Amino acid sequence: MSRLDSFINRMSAQRDILNHVRDVLDLPDGAVLEVGLGNGRTYSHLRENFSDRRVVAFDRQFAAHKTLAPAAGDFIEGEIRETGQTFVGTKAALVHADIGTGYADKDAITLQWLPDMVAGMLAEGGAAVSGLPLSHPQLEELPRLPSVEEGRYFYYRKT
Numbered sequence: 001m002s003r004l005d006s007f008i009n010r011m012s013a014q015r016d017i018l019n020h021v022r023d024v025l026d027l028p029d030g031a032v033l034e035v036g037l038g039n040g041r042t043y044s045h046l047r048e049n050f051s052d053r054r055v056v057a058f059d060r061q062f063a064a065h066k067t068l069a070p071a072a073g074d075f076i077e078g079e080i081r082e083t084g085q086t087f088v089g090t091k092a093a094l095v096h097a098d099i100g101t102g103y104a105d106k107d108a109i110t111l112q113w114l115p116d117m118v119a120g121m122l123a124e125g126g127a128a129v130s131g132l133p134l135s136h137p138q139l140e141e142l143p144r145l146p147s148v149e150e151g152r153y154f155y156y157r158k159t
């Protein structure tokens with residue numbers, strides 16, 4: 001598969017799963033956490049589609065389009081492994097984590113801390129959507145959408 005096709009698949013998987021979560025899951029009260037702001041595409045989608053909730057974004061640095069600047073206090077700069085700890089226990093409704101690199105060795109290091117952190121951030125019944133698989137006893141994987149290819153993107157409910 002070309003890098004272009006792979007990119008398109010990832011983008012459509014993100015949109016389809018986030019829309020499915022919006023339309024089908026009955027999320028608890030709470031914020032939406034965007035773990036990995038990047039250039040802000042999915043952040044923009046979250047802001048539009050979960051407009052009644054606080055949306056907090058994390059990244060090493062702000063590199064999104066200026067028009068997407070989060071409200072004061074809603075952009076958390078730094079290494080998520082450390083900054084995300086502040087949001088453990090805050091009972092978020094939805095965590096979207098798009099911090100995979102495509103390099104198995106780097107992603108293996110991220111996966112040493114990310115599943116615990118995401119589970120800890122969520123309220124019971126909250127949802128996690130992630131480009132990396134999150135293996136955690138409190139995160140129940142939800143069935144793959146027909147439009148999303150196997151292994152492309154994952155989503156979970158916190159039990």
Ligand code: SAM
Pocket residue numbers: 035036037038039040041042043058059060061078079080081098099100
């Ligand atoms: N979903 C985003 C979008 O639609 O624009 C793209 C996210 S991009 C793939 C991943 C972002 O996460 C990058 O901007 C990178 O700097 C950030 N990131 C990855 N790992 C991180 C970490 N451990 N701490 C802080 N930021 C991290």
